[in-house]
Amino acid sequence: MIEFQSVSKEYSAAAVALLDVSFSVQKGELVYLAGPSGAGKSTLLKMIAAIERPSAGKVLVNGQDIGKLKRASVPFLRRNLGLIFQHQRLLGDRSVLANTMLPLLVTGASNMQAEQRARAALDKVGLLERAGARPQELSGGEQQRVSIARAIVNRPQIILADEPTANLDRASADRVLDALRAFHSVGVTCMISTHDEQVLDRAARVIRLDHGQLTGGAA
Numbered sequence: 118m119i120e121f122q123s124v125s126k127e128y129s130a131a132a133v134a135l136l137d138v139s140f141s142v143q144k145g146e147l148v149y150l151a152g153p154s155g156a157g158k159s160t161l162l163k164m165i166a167a168i169e170r171p172s173a174g175k176v177l178v179n180g181q182d183i184g185k186l187k188r189a190s191v192p193f194l195r196r197n198l199g200l201i202f203q204h205q206r207l208l209g210d211r212s213v214l215a216n217t218m219l220p221l222l223v224t225g226a227s228n229m230q231a232e233q234r235a236r237a238a239l240d241k242v243g244l245l246e247r248a249g250a251r252p253q254e255l256s257g258g259e260q261q262r263v264s265i266a267r268a269i270v271n272r273p274q275i276i277l278a279d280e281p282t283a284n285l286d287r288a289s290a291d292r293v294l295d296a297l298r299a300f301h302s303v304g305v306t307c308m309i310s311t312h313d314e315q316v317l318d319r320a321a322r323v324i325r326l327d328h329g330q331l332t333g334g335a336a
């Protein structure tokens with residue numbers, strides 16, 4: 118479902134973020150992407166979403182070569198991806214429910230349908246009772262779970278979460294990971310990056326990056 122073939126990414130001659138990275142992820146897999154800050158985890162996830170393009174090598178998603186994707190096709194790719202990235206803030210002037218409905222309204226769903234599916238998504242992350250609250254009234258962990266609900270409301274086949282447990286205490290981090298694992302258990306392919314070894318699931322596959330190079334978990 119996701120395949121990297123000898124992928125390198127240079128932002129500049131001085132900034133080589135990934136070097137000759139190859140691995141593949143099968144449909145329905147849960148994969149952790151581990152490595153210290155600066156290892157290239159964000160860059161790798163961004164390439165799956167066509168936010169960044171490879172400098173060399175190939176990135177395939179569902180057999181599609183992301184490096185060759187036309188600008189106009191990028192929204193179609195992203196519709197299949199649930200993205201949980203650090204910079205994607207929730208809108209403070211709207212309710213948790215309205216924030217969660219947004220991706221559906223953007224793709225043309227009716228208000229009624231969007232509300233129904235947003236409520237179902239909030240229920241799955243355990244936040245239905247907070248639907249009417251403003252994001253800033255919630256804890257950091259709860260806000261992160263709203264981000265997950267918003268990311269999965271379009272029922273993507275793949276979830277990409279970049280450091281979803283950063284800045285959370287242990288208990289909140291566990292609830293965020295439980296929410297992500299729940300989607301994995303119904304067949305969604307998940308990649309979760311972290312610099313925190315403590316959040317790694319012993320049973321799960323871990324792809325390791327260090328200084329842009331794969332140091333484990335390729336196969």
Ligand code: ADP
Pocket residue numbers: 128129132133134152153154155156157158159160161
């Ligand atoms: P991680 O997510 O593991 O912290 P990143 O993918 O964010 O790693 O960064 C990998 C390397 O690429 C770092 O050295 C970082 O400074 C560099 N980098 C990331 N984004 C950019 C960018 N837009 N321009 C230049 N260098 C970048």
Ligand code: ADP
Pocket residue numbers: 159168200202203204205
């Ligand atoms: P970092 O946290 O490493 O700085 P971000 O996750 O904030 O990186 O993303 C950097 C840039 O990537 C953003 O400024 C934005 O333009 C682009 N980007 C990230 N996610 C998306 C997305 N879902 N759609 C379009 N562009 C995105």
